[in-house]
Amino acid sequence: MQKIIHNYDFTRLAHDIKQAGKEYGFTKIGIADLNLSQTEKYYQRWIANGLHGSMDYLKNYPEKRFHPELLYPETLCIISCQIPYPSPVKPNHPIAAFAHVPDYSRLIHSQLKKYVKKIINIINCVPKVRVFSGSGPVMEKILASKAGVGWIGKNTLVINDKFGSYCFLGELFINLPLPCDAPTKNYCGNCTKCLDSCPTKAITRPHELDARRCIAYLTIEHEGPIPLELRPAIGNRIFGCDICQEACPWNQTRAKLNASVFNPATEFLHDKLSTLFLWSEEAFKVKAKGSAIGRISYENWLRNIAVALGNSAYSQENKQALEMRKNHSSELVREHVDWALMRLQNHQ
Ligand code: SF4
Ligand code: SF4
Numbered sequence: 001m002q003k004i005i006h007n008y009d010f011t012r013l014a015h016d017i018k019q020a021g022k023e024y025g026f027t028k029i030g031i032a033d034l035n036l037s038q039t040e041k042y043y044q045r046w047i048a049n050g051l052h053g054s055m056d057y058l059k060n061y062p063e064k065r066f067h068p069e070l071l072y073p074e075t076l077c078i079i080s081c082q083i084p085y086p087s088p089v090k091p092n093h094p095i096a097a098f099a100h101v102p103d104y105s106r107l108i109h110s111q112l113k114k115y116v117k118k119i120i121n122i123i124n125c126v127p128k129v130r131v132f133s134g135s136g137p138v139m140e141k142i143l144a145s146k147a148g149v150g151w152i153g154k155n156t157l158v159i160n161d162k163f164g165s166y167c168f169l170g171e172l173f174i175n176l177p178l179p180c181d182a183p184t185k186n187y188c189g190n191c192t193k194c195l196d197s198c199p200t201k202a203i204t205r206p207h208e209l210d211a212r213r214c215i216a217y218l219t220i221e222h223e224g225p226i227p228l229e230l231r232p233a234i235g236n237r238i239f240g241c242d243i244c245q246e247a248c249p250w251n252q253t254r255a256k257l258n259a260s261v262f263n264p265a266t267e268f269l270h271d272k273l274s275t276l277f278l279w280s281e282e283a284f285k286v287k288a289k290g291s292a293i294g295r296i297s298y299e300n301w302l303r304n305i306a307v308a309l310g311n312s313a314y315s316q317e318n319k320q321a322l323e324m325r326k327n328h329s330s331e332l333v334r335e336h337v338d339w340a341l342m343r344l345q346n347h348q
Helices: 010-024 037-049 063-064 104-123 138-148 195-198 215-221 230-236 272-275 281-290 298-310 316-324 329-346
Strands: 028-032 076-084 129-132 166-175 202-205
Touching: 010 028, 010 076, 010 104, 028 138, 037 063, 076 104, 076 138, 076 215, 104 129, 104 166, 138 166, 195 202, 215 230, 230 298, 230 329, 272 298, 272 316, 298 316, 298 329, 316 329
Parallel strands: none
Antiparallel strands: 028 076, 076 166, 129 166
């Protein structure tokens, strides 16, 4: 490999590769080296303190996670790619904006694969390359910040000065000795809007998230009952949470997306909570297919909506919807419905 491409001007090549990525919807592409030693200690402390909640997969493969060359041997650098998705259709939507993008995971993977083909065309030989996107023990956000794709905001998300934080990330682990980019400046400054806006105080200090308190975790990753003390603060959120992103000034000034590789948003996500709550299990399975919502079980879907209905203003419609699930076969659902009915009464 080295022998074939030894005549390349790698600075020029890096430039051409970055330019080529735009064709596939990647609005910002940067190149990172493999040294993650600076973040390893912080990450291990975060895990040791239990802030990852029940996401035990985050403990897996610590060696590979911090040594990308062990995860994919012969990797010389990592090409980090950002792909923005549409901002929330309206503030306070009960379903996080990323979940409005149907089939995003498959689409990003397919765009990355096409991009690899293009790189092969550019260099005229086949490098050793592996595609990742939200998969494998990959420190995506750290790599993106190392590669200058954006900085890590106090809410722990990658923020790009043009597209804010409503962006997916993907990576190419590749055996090309490309010159690496410098991290961008961190523009959070004195701002604390994300910390102040979080209803469950999940951002315990700048750059530290207690996942166990985060609504995104509670509604997507968490199994079993939602802690009683956190239920009222969840408000109307039933799948994920965008509150700290909505508060971020960098999302308020984000550039307009001219074209998107993603399909238009799924219509049913605009249905009323009471309508979503009365879906049968079969309907849930059909509608959630290809959507991020399919990551949770039907039981957790009902659990989440029950909490949101309990937090809503009193209405006969919401009360009746809850009553229809009072005798649900799942104890988890029944307990959340009872809680919600009691809370709704207090709102009457
Ligand atoms: S996603 Fe929601 S709950 Fe989680 S940190 Fe942001 S505002 Fe808080
Ligand atoms: S809200 Fe402010 S502090 Fe939080 S990530 Fe955005 S700019 Fe940074």
